[in-house]
Amino acid sequence: MAGFIIRRVISSFLVVVLTSMFVFALFFLGPSNPAGPVCEASGKCTAERLALIEEQMGLNESVVTQYGAFAKGIFVDRTITIGSEYDCDAPCLGISYGTRGQVTDELLEKYPATLSIAIGGAMIYLTLGVILGVLAARWRGTAADRLLVGGSLLVSSVPYYLFALLAWIFLTLQWSIFPSTGYTPLTENPGAWFAGLLLPWVVIGVTFSTQYARFTRGSMVETLGEDYIRTATAKGVKSNKVVFKHGLRAAIVPIVTIFGLDFAALLAGTVFTERIFNINGVGWWALNSIQSPQDFPVITATVLVSAVLVVVANLLVDVIYSFLDPRVRMS
């Protein structure tokens, strides 16, 4: 078991390193010159000035050297020259061209908002989706089942941004059922934090839950047809317990896999959610950084963080999986 986890951690680490190389190469060797936006930002960009800035930023060095400097910055403080010199404390992900602030600091500042949205939304969609799915499976073939399945198809066929926008326009602006949205740090004012995130949570919860409801239903229908479910009934287990204990225990395993990946995607930043509900999180930050003038360090950092999240989520899923399924645990 410990060996399994260690092996997975090592391979996850390798994946992260490879991803960082790939991301680095993609942006620094890409078609646009990272020095360009910096040069343009400081008045008229002449060829000499561009060359000077390139020289200062170390863009004339080999890619390997540049990557080495970048990678080293994650562990030790470094100084970065963009026009003038900036200190970048470890772990350093670069200096933002736009704000000239340390990318790591900005990331830590924006992350709580994204994390808040993701955790709240995920809790709602997981609970709601699994419960609806189990009930649909239990009552499969009945009108209630068809209503649940049909309703979930209907909701999930509406584009997410439209659903979120309509929800915000009607529920907050028009009818004021929900408080106006935005992000207040939890430590500052828990009430405001909760109120500002309530609608985003509900919107994410409802839209994602449809997918989980259908998935859970499928998994449950399959499980409820298994022999061991008949065994449980034949033992005299109450039918509710047969469904929620014996059935769900087995049916939840594939749902955990999907949830891990979905949750990682949510943590990487929800662009639509953050834009529509006016929440200054990682998604919005990343979106701004790709718009002209491009902020390369921010792009690199956000992509890298997303990659790490996906890898970590996968790792966690594997570990949880091995706890859920004794057959995986033993081998």
Added chain:
Amino acid sequence: MTDFLTDQQHAGQPTPAPGGEDFLVVENLSVQFPTHDGLVKAVNDLSYSVKMGETLGIVGESGSGKSVSSMAVLGLHDIKRSRLTGSIRVDGKEIIGASEQTLRKIRGNEVAMIFQDPLTALHPFYSIGAQIGEAYRIHHDVSKSKARAKAIEMLDRVGIPQAKSRVDDYPHQFSGGMRQRAMIAMALVNDPKLIIADEPTTALDVTVQAQILDLLQELQRDFRSAIIIITHDLGVVAEMADEVLVMYAGRAVEQGPTRELLTHPEMPYTWGLLSSMPDVTASTDARLVPIPGNPPSLLNPPTGCPFHPRCPHVDKVPGDLCRTELPEFLPGQRGTHHLKRCHLVNPDDIYATEVLPEIAPDLVELTLADNADVAHGDGMHGER
């Protein structure tokens, strides 16, 4: 085959309590499943009974309704997807139409079931001990640790070595035979009065099969429970059962005391089952004769006798009787304890002169002599 045909009643087998009350009574049971293609008539007008300490073997090929009928005894059919008529009484309590609560008290407690494939019938994510303990705690108000102790005791009882350490193992860590033992331990944990074993040895190899059957017999002696053993293996029946019920197309087609039925079968389908059994001790002249054709569709069962499309003896019945009229389930030539559903008038002679020489030539003499003294069979098993 020769073995069980000539064997005397097994010495170890408990004799049914004379004049004992029927613990399970099934009367005119029909089970039907409405499907998109029509009504599947899985069990038709089935009646049988089992006394305490007695073993009934239900034999038939896949789709003959043997599992479906026994699942009905525990009320395991989804009432929304099936139609049940007739009566099933467990210790006097009616099962058909009974409330979920009534059924729950019977399931696993008075009547327990041993399923065919223990790998799929045991929950893969719970330990063996947890599953046995759960079965115990449903019907006994005891702590988890007491249930665990009981699980260890039961595992020990069914012959699992080092039960104390194996109790926390998961089903996939057990071998096939051990899984079936664990399944039996789970079924017996509440001292059920009736055990329904649905092909308990089908997924196991022959040596383990014999061990499991021995175990069941031993436990039956200790617990004095009634057993229904569902199988397609006549060898298992010969080993285990006091009484045999042969099913075909959802109907009982022959029933009688094991030795009587296996030595003097009166229904061509039973002959077919006997003929299709391989036997290592038989002379090399003996042929293995499969039953021609396929089991009938339960959506549109054949008219008349359901076996007539596959029956090689249809021409021995006058007229079109086999095709037009369902034979009644009545005593044949050999007394009231031996029932059969067949139009043949003299099945014993046909069996002795046509069927037996093909499958076991060495037994012809014996059987002919036996036929001459019909009363012999009656005297041995008493009236039923």
